[in-house]
Amino acid sequence: MVRFDLRWKLALNFIGLAGAVIVLVALAINYSLDVQFSRYLVSLEEQRSAAVADAVGVVLQETGSWAAAAPDIVRISIMTERWIQIEDLLGNVVADSAADRRGMAMHGRRLPMQPPGDAHIVTLPIFVDGEKVALGRFGSLDLTQGVFSPQDLRFRATINRSIIWAGAAAVVLAALFSLLLSQRIVRPVKSLTRAAQRMAQGHLQQQVAVEGRDELAYLAGSFNEMAAHLNQLENLRRKTSGDIAHELRTPLTTIQGYIEGMRDGVIAADENNWRAVESDVKRLSRLVQDLQELSRAEAPLWDKQAVDLGRIVNDAVSHIRPLAVEKNLHLEIKGSSDPLVVSGRPEALSRICSNLLTNAVKYSPPGAAITVTLQSTDGWALLIVDDEGPGIPEDEIHLIFERFYRVDSSRTRRTGGSGIGLTIAKELVTAHGGTITAANRTGGGANFVVSLPLRT
């Protein structure tokens, strides 16, 4: 099977289009020539028949009766090469050149008696002294009438030749133009294809040149964005799997060390050491729990119900308060006390609040303030959590919702975080049709805003 590439497909389409346009133009010109020609013939026929009708009127006036006028009418018929039939006003045929000519001697070339079947017959009144006396029917006996003369045919051939030349030139121009155009289209497509193939082979650092401002440039720009994003995610995946391995390795090594030490009698199997083992096991199971929760948060949310976000937030704040008090933090709820009813799952909404509050408490220095604000605007319920902690580095804000992403591994490992809390929160907010954003407050500290659609 012949395989045409995009360039040839485009070129063939353009050539086909140019060819089709030329054929249509040729047909239209030839058709209008035919129409013009037959209109011209009809008007010529009408002019000539009018002159013959006048002559018949004169003959009748001179001879006095149709019977006497018959030979003259035949003569006029032969001279003008025209069939003439006259009907009186009652509809009787009173003269007919075809009948009256029979038996008369013909001089010169022979003329047929009747006009050919498809001839144009003109009907005109016959006047004598301005008074209508009969109706004449006239038809040309010239068999070449209605046929193109050699001159007409030459004219038509010249026009058709010009059309063929113009057509050939158009096809050549279309071919050149389409090859140039397709070159411009195909080049970026080819470079995109090459880049996509390299990405498929695992080389994610691909960028293509963006030229111009058309759809292809837009496609190239989107491709670059996608490649950069994939590359970033791949780096993140590598970094976070390293983080997880590290996260698992530390407690596992410690547990192993304690168990071996206790078995060999190097470490005392006392209350303190068992508690140390237990704390590492707890850390591991928290990580596993977070991972499980994340996979649950990623599943679609079917069983939604009307939930008062205010109640959920109040419960979450009461729950975290002992920890805040322990750290001497000022935890305060502000804003709407009216019910803010959203559609969702209570445990999921509680989880979102507690993740944000736990972070605020975790990253705030002792004595700092944490403010939780509830608002409603334009069909949305807003939950805002502000703290006075270290905030988030600006260039990492867009990454903190990614799986296992932690701003500063050593800082967060110390605080016990696994970098999944915000990912879970974001998945759950998205499942509720909402959005979550993070920012830094001008006076220092982080600002998290959750927007959830109010139930209508």
Ligand code: ADP
């Ligand atoms: P973690 O369990 O480590 O806290 P999260 O997914 O909850 O994981 O948060 C991801 C990262 O975002 C954290 O490691 C932390 O560096 C940063 N972060 C989250 N909340 C805050 C906050 N309120 N203030 C400063 N940094 C924060």
